[in-house]
Amino acid sequence: MIDLLGYGAFFLSTALIFGLIALGLNLQWGLTGLFNVGIAGFVAVGAYTSAVLTSPDAADRVGGFDWPILAGWLAASLVAGAVAAFTGYATLRLKSDYLAITTFGVAVVVQLVALNAQGLTGGPFGVAFIPRPFASVQSDPVLFNFANLGVVVAVTLAVYLALERLSRSPWGRVLRALREDERAAIALGKSAQSYRVQAFAVGGGIMGLAGAVQAHFIGFIAPDNYLPTLTFEVWAMLMVGGSGSNRGAVLGAVVVWAIWVGSGALTAAVVPGDLQARAASLQIVAIGVMLCLILLWRPQGFFGARK
Amino acid sequence: MQFLLDGLIAGASVGLGAIGVTLTYSVLRFSNFAHGDFMAWGAYAALVVVGFIGGSTPLGPFSFGLPLILALMVAMGLTSGMALALDWALFARLRARGQAIIVVMASFGASMALRSLLEFIFTSRPTYFSRSIQMAMPVGFGVKITADQVAMLVLTLCLVVGVHLMMTRTQRGREMRAYAQNPALARVVGIDVDRVVRSTWVIGASLACASGVMVGVLVQIRPLMGLSLLLPIFAAAILGGIGSVPGAVLAGVIIGLSEAAAVQFIGAEWRAAVAFVILMGVLLIRPTGLFGVTER
Amino acid sequence: MILEVKDLVAGYEPGLPIVKGASMQAGAGEIVVILGPNGAGKSSFIKAIAGLVPVTSGQVLLDGQDITATPAHQMIRRGLAFVPQTENIFPLMTVQENLAVCGGILDRHEVAGRIDEMFATFPDLARQRALMAGSLSGGQRQMLAVARALLVRPRVLMLDEPSAGLSPKLVGQVFEGLQAIRERGLTIVLVEQNARAALAIGDRAYVLVEGREAHEGPARTLWDNPLIAELYLGSKGHAVSA
Numbered sequence: 068m069i070d071l072l073g074y075g076a077f078f079l080s081t082a083l084i085f086g087l088i089a090l091g092l093n094l095q096w097g098l099t100g101l102f103n104v105g106i107a108g109f110v111a112v113g114a115y116t117s118a119v120l121t122s123p124d125a126a127d128r129v130g131g132f133d134w135p136i137l138a139g140w141l142a143a144s145l146v147a148g149a150v151a152a153f154t155g156y157a158t159l160r161l162k163s164d165y166l167a168i169t170t171f172g173v174a175v176v177v178q179l180v181a182l183n184a185q186g187l188t189g190g191p192f193g194v195a196f197i198p199r200p201f202a203s204v205q206s207d208p209v210l211f212n213f214a215n216l217g218v219v220v221a222v223t224l225a226v227y228l229a230l231e232r233l234s235r236s237p238w239g240r241v242l243r244a245l246r247e248d249e250r251a252a253i254a255l256g257k258s259a260q261s262y263r264v265q266a267f268a269v270g271g272g273i274m275g276l277a278g279a280v281q282a283h284f285i286g287f288i289a290p291d292n293y294l295p296t297l298t299f300e301v302w303a304m305l306m307v308g309g310s311g312s313n314r315g316a317v318l319g320a321v322v323v324w325a326i327w328v329g330s331g332a333l334t335a336a337v338v339p340g341d342l343q344a345r346a347a348s349l350q351i352v353a354i355g356v357m358l359c360l361i362l363l364w365r366p367q368g369f370f371g372a373r374k
Numbered sequence: 375m376q377f378l379l380d381g382l383i384a385g386a387s388v389g390l391g392a393i394g395v396t397l398t399y400s401v402l403r404f405s406n407f408a409h410g411d412f413m414a415w416g417a418y419a420a421l422v423v424v425g426f427i428g429g430s431t432p433l434g435p436f437s438f439g440l441p442l443i444l445a446l447m448v449a450m451g452l453t454s455g456m457a458l459a460l461d462w463a464l465f466a467r468l469r470a471r472g473q474a475i476i477v478v479m480a481s482f483g484a485s486m487a488l489r490s491l492l493e494f495i496f497t498s499r500p501t502y503f504s505r506s507i508q509m510a511m512p513v514g515f516g517v518k519i520t521a522d523q524v525a526m527l528v529l530t531l532c533l534v535v536g537v538h539l540m541m542t543r544t545q546r547g548r549e550m551r552a553y554a555q556n557p558a559l560a561r562v563v564g565i566d567v568d569r570v571v572r573s574t575w576v577i578g579a580s581l582a583c584a585s586g587v588m589v590g591v592l593v594q595i596r597p598l599m600g601l602s603l604l605l606p607i608f609a610a611a612i613l614g615g616i617g618s619v620p621g622a623v624l625a626g627v628i629i630g631l632s633e634a635a636a637v638q639f640i641g642a643e644w645r646a647a648v649a650f651v652i653l654m655g656v657l658l659i660r661p662t663g664l665f666g667v668t669e670r
Numbered sequence: 671m672i673l674e675v676k677d678l679v680a681g682y683e684p685g686l687p688i689v690k691g692a693s694m695q696a697g698a699g700e701i702v703v704i705l706g707p708n709g710a711g712k713s714s715f716i717k718a719i720a721g722l723v724p725v726t727s728g729q730v731l732l733d734g735q736d737i738t739a740t741p742a743h744q745m746i747r748r749g750l751a752f753v754p755q756t757e758n759i760f761p762l763m764t765v766q767e768n769l770a771v772c773g774g775i776l777d778r779h780e781v782a783g784r785i786d787e788m789f790a791t792f793p794d795l796a797r798q799r800a801l802m803a804g805s806l807s808g809g810q811r812q813m814l815a816v817a818r819a820l821l822v823r824p825r826v827l828m829l830d831e832p833s834a835g836l837s838p839k840l841v842g843q844v845f846e847g848l849q850a851i852r853e854r855g856l857t858i859v860l861v862e863q864n865a866r867a868a869l870a871i872g873d874r875a876y877v878l879v880e881g882r883e884a885h886e887g888p889a890r891t892l893w894d895n896p897l898i899a900e901l902y903l904g905s906k907g908h909a910v911s912a
Contacts, residue, residue, distance in 0.1 A: 100475070102475050102478060102479065104407070104482055157654060157657050157658055158657055161657065161661050163474070163475050163478075164399070164404065164405040164474070164475070164478060165612070165657060165661070167405060167407075167475075167478055168405055168605075168608045168612070168653070169653065169654070169657065171407070171604070171605060171608070172605050172608075172609075172649070172650040172653055172654075173650075175605050175646055175647075175650060176646075176647050176650045179643070179644065179646050179647050182643070183641075183643040183644065295486070295601070296486075299482075299483075299486045302479070302482070302483070344493075344497065344498070345493070345494050345497065348490040348491070348493035348494040348498075349490070349491075349494050350490075351486055351487070351490035352486075352487045352490045352491050352494060354486070354487075355483045355484065355485075355486040355487025355488075355490065356483075356487050358479075358480075358483035358486075359464055359480050359483045359484060359487070362464075362468060362476060362479060362480050362483070363464065363467055363468070366476070545770075545773055545774050548763070548767055548770060548771045548773075549771065549774065551760075551762070551763060552760050552763065552771045555760045555761065555762055555763070556757055556760060558722070558754075558757075559754065559757060559758060559759075559760065560743075561722070561741075561742040561743045562720065562722070562742060562743075562746075562752050562754060562758075563746065563771060563772040563818060563819075564743050564744075564745075564746035564747060564772045564774070564775050564822070565743055565771070565772070565774070566743050566774075567743060
């Protein structure tokens with residue numbers, strides 16, 4: 068029972084971190100209509116920034132800055148936001164497809180840097196000993212998991228409330244207008260582009276923050292955490308939840324993560340060991356098909372507020 | 375100097391892929407993220423067909439025999455069929471709703487599903503058309519080339535010239551260009567839009583298949599082969615100028631050569647970043663690309 | 671009647687018709703002019719006939735055959751050609767290619783001959799056959815669009831404001847050209863803002879007001895109709911000067 072509670076807290080923390088990423092994506096896509104296929108890249112930038120700034124000295128890479136965790140998170144949001152701002156600046160005056168292609172490229176390059184810039188990122192081995200909040204209670208798993216959950220809930224709630232406020236502010240109304248009415252966007256010209264860059268940057272910053280929170284939650288990161296599958300999962304979460312709705316983004320994350328973990332556990336139990344890698348790819352096929360079906364039949368998702 | 379030849383060959387497969395992307399973009403108005411997976415599916419389709427036909431002796435100095443040539447043609451048909459089916463089931467329905475970026479997203483979801491389906495069927499282990507080692511012939515300046523490489527360069531040249539002539543000299547090609555320029559007017563002058571859409575998919579998928587088989591013959595076949603070529607392909611389509619077939623091929627070769635140069639002078643591990651650097655350069659300096667006329 | 675339109679209702683969004691039950695007829699070799707104030711739905715009317723605006727009810731008959739639900743690209747095969755007001759050529763193709771592009775409708779070996787005939791009819795275009803159509807002047811573009819429509823020997827030619835954006839001299843040339851085309855027995859349906867010039871060559875005219883035809887009559891007497899005088903009060907002076 069106690070174990071189950073601890074696992075529940077762990078599961079919910081992981082799911083809510085995805086929810087945080089989905090909130091960032093919802094600002095970019097749901098509110099502003101900007102297509103980001105490189106989510107994994109922005110999450111990785113945040114995770115690595117905070118990890119490098121807060122982790123203790125390591126022999127073979129830069130480090131030992133020993134920043135406090137919160138400072139690391141702040142830096143993670145800022146750096147990921149800056150990368151997003153540059154991406155947006157370079158492409159948002161062009162057709163929307165170019166942004167998609169460029170974000171895809173950003174994810175490829177971030178993955179490459181994570182793998183190969185060993186002096187900065189630790190290469191394929193990643194960064195270890197990332198300080199975890201509440202490390203002092205680590206010996207009590209249940210307490211530790213719930214303390215972590217508390218932190219994740221607090222961050223998610225803060226971002227959620229801030230985004231709700233933002234989307235009702237004049238700034239949010241402009242973004243919505245730009246998405247709805249291409250002519251208004253053209254009439255606004257340069258300033259329309261700057262609004263979009265801002266939205267894209269803030270969304271990227273939230274993704275970076277989520278990456279940092281996750282890094283400190285697990286205590287260890289490696290390039291493999293940030294493969295295109297991550298991008299894909301977050302998209303599935305937002306589409307299931309209902310793009311345009313912050314509540315839908317968080318709920319969608321929890322539901323899709325539950326399906327993902329549940330089907331994973333099921334295949335692990337049912338499928339013989341040598342076929343498990345195959346079963347895992349079938350899991351991705353299923354999510355891909357689901358994403359397409361939602362686009363075809365229920366583009367508004369399942370948990371979004373009615374419009 | 376060897377790296378120039380390596381770059382040319384890599385660029386040829388990028389260029390073949392980029393033709394498909396540039397045509398889909400200019401005619402159907404969306405960037406198809408599943409295009410790389412058409413390559414992988416094409417390569418595996420050819421592999422399966424070769425398996426059906428059974429073993430045979432290689433032709434002359436090549437590593438492959440008649441079965442592969444036959445399999446390539448069948449696989450081009452199969453890949454085209456898959457692209458048409460995907461269009462019917464997914465893209466056409468979303469296109470009819472008029473939101474281009476939703477189609478892009480659908481192609482992204484389809485890409486993930488197609489790729490993982492290959493991993494499911496064939497596992498992620500790489501496989502080969504032939505495991506024989508080929509002798510490389512010296513051709514001067516310290517450059518060596520294998521018979522397979524020559525064959526694939528010739529194949530690329532034939533396909534590119536063929537598609538270019540089709541686009542510029544035939545009724546179907548004119549209709550495709552007209553539709554890309556102005557879909558509404560194309561309808562008015564009596565162009566059958568469905569036929570144009572079908573032609574676009576068949577050409578794009580066939581070339582993707584050829585490109586995948588090429589990579590399969592010269593390097594290896596694996597489910598992720600399309601994904602790793604997707605960024606170079608997109609970069610080539612944009613660098614060449616959206617809609618331009620010769621531009622796509624030339625840009626493909628430029629990217630292949632740049633990648634080979636990066637491998638030679640910077641390090642093989644940074645190869646995948648080259649396409650991104652070129653892409654950013656084009657978008658910042660000349661978003662219409664080398665041969666692009668209008669920015670859409 | 672070659673072309674017969676009965677109570678056509680059409681619009682882009684369901685429940686919001688722009689054409690609200692308009693009718694018209696055109697006989698063989700007739701030039702029919704459709705007039706009306708801005709926003710009367712003239713352009714949507716002609717586009718709905720051509721299959722470019724969704725039709726919710728009503729009927730379009732070509733030579734007695736119902737062509738109402740025909741897709742736009744089939745219209746020209748049925749014998750109904752349409753020349754849009756703007757963007758009516760493919761700017762990145764040569765003049766010759768602009769003509770050849772609808773060659774798919776004709777027999778394969780017939781295309782080259784028809785293109786030559788068009789060049790004989792429009793010598794101005796023949797001189798520029800290898801140029802990109804985008805480099806043509808406004809009048810030449812209009813000429814090219816008409817030539818392309820005629821290439822496939824339609825029975826009815828519909829034009830949406832062929833005089834728009836042209837200088838007075840060119841307007842005269844375009845309308846003379848249309849008259850010459852009519853001499854060959856073609857039926858022409860013309861939507862025009864430039865009422866005076868259009869009525870001068872037209873046989874009959876319809877006046878469209880708020881999506882319905884409000885008046886029909888011989889073109890030459892229409893100008894004296896008080897309704898027209900009222901509708902064109904503001905633009906009459908302009909029409910004269912044009």
